[in-house]
Amino acid sequence: MSELFSDYLKKYQKVLKNLFSQQNLPSEELQRGIPEKVLDQITALNPSAVSIPQAYGGRGSHPAEILSLLESTSYESLPLSLILGINGALFLEPLAKYGEEKLKNETFPSFLNNSSLGGLMITEPGYGTDALAMKTSWEKSRSGYTIEGEKHWAGLSGRADYWLMTAREKKGSDELKRDIDFFICDSSDPRQFVKPVEEFSNLGLYMIPYARNRVDIEVPSHHRLIPGKSGIRLMQDLLHRSRMRFSGMATGFIHRMLDEAVSHTRQRVVSGKSLFSYDQVQKRLSELQADFTISSAFCRHAAGISSIDHDLSGKSLEANVHKTVLSDMMQNASQSLLQLVGAKGYKLSHIAGRSVVDSRPFQIFEGSNDVIYQQVADQFLKHMALIKNFNLSEALASHPLTSRMAERFKKITSFSVSPDMVQRKKVDFGRILGRITGLEWTLEMGQGGYDPALINQALESMTERIQALLGSFQGGNKACYIPIESGNNVFWRETVQS
């Protein structure tokens, strides 16, 4: 690939802008699946090449290029960016890192020359958060492996040309081994085709088909990925890299929300005044701008550490901070835009309304935020136990991901936390730690030369939000659901006198 990436990106952005400015036609609002004209024009630009190593004809799988491509795509279309994100981080990059030579030589040309798309199947109806307990199983056959089970919610169900399939080895008649194995399935071979048996009417992301799929396939022996130490380590490496790719998708998306919000509020006049001139509106706009800066800092950080040459299996804290904080910022950005646009935004055809539903599942897939924030907290508590110091301010100062931010938060974090805090407190704690880490990376981006006024705005805006979270973290509410029995008075009218 001799073309400079910067020249390629300009060409790519131009085609995308042109394509999506024609997309808001009423007849296409409710269309599901990838419109052929979008797919043809995008795949003609060969975006898969950024995730394929040079030795196989790609651009080299450089994280900065992958993140820039995702950023430009999500500015125009979040669903398309997610398709490319899945195709890269959940298929091409693991294949490049863990595939046999024969398999790579067979598969990559199909992405470079035939516009193929790949996806990943992990989740099963009974096993989402608890994915390691999956029941899809494999056994050796004469020519390879047979795989049986059920998978659902895999992006591009029924549409992907290739799947990365996960399964556990059968141990006896009923038992399965603990480890997870990965296999490539080529949908063009009927024996490897994963059949959708129930198509889902997903709430948003209309471009991406989802379904419940029956897995009853046989793949050749060289289609099994070769894990370094274990399949679970492979899965951690793969998922952590994918979580770090959220930064590209989030940055383009939040940038678009910001631009839409600025443009709308400048034009709209309410009670004789430009909406842009109201203080509450400025609060929202500055928060959007701050989140765009912070998200850009996540990109800068991810670009430095997430190449396939690095083993990310041990980087759960950093990866989990990316996933949770960025997906929360995406959802907040879309909610803020919808608030500013008002009723006009509450249409399926308007970018504000669509963005609310399109960005929402980012808080659910690849690990639910409620669970992952808890994991962030658990890891930080391990650090506190290691240094034998549960004073938050001192622990922040001694942790490599928060040390530079510690001084800024010293006054409000000089208190001890309990290592045995309840789960809801851990979730709050994870939220706080994730945001402080994000500010650390923002500060680093400032030292790299990013505009100082924007860095200061981001620091101030997020510090205020962290203060609010610290307030709730220190609150003592332990309320649980109260089962309602016949003796409870739960009728408001019975409480009214006369």
Ligand SMILES: Cc1cc2nc3c(=O)[nH]c(=O)nc-3n(C[C@H](O)[C@H](O)[C@H](O)COP(=O)(O)OP(=O)(O)OC[C@H]3O[C@@H](n4cnc5c(N)ncnc54)[C@H](O)[C@@H]3O)c2cc1C
């Ligand atoms: C749009 C979309 C795209 C997806 N894409 C893919 C894909 O490409 N490939 C794929 O394999 N899968 C995909 N998924 C599936 C996704 O990864 C799972 O939905 C996710 O892991 C959560 O699993 P679940 O839905 O079974 O929820 P559950 O595991 O039932 O969890 C539901 C909720 O329960 C709560 N919860 C769960 N466990 C705990 C706990 N320990 N403590 C406290 N609260 C808890 C959380 O609030 C959680 O959100 C996708 C899902 C969606 C919605």
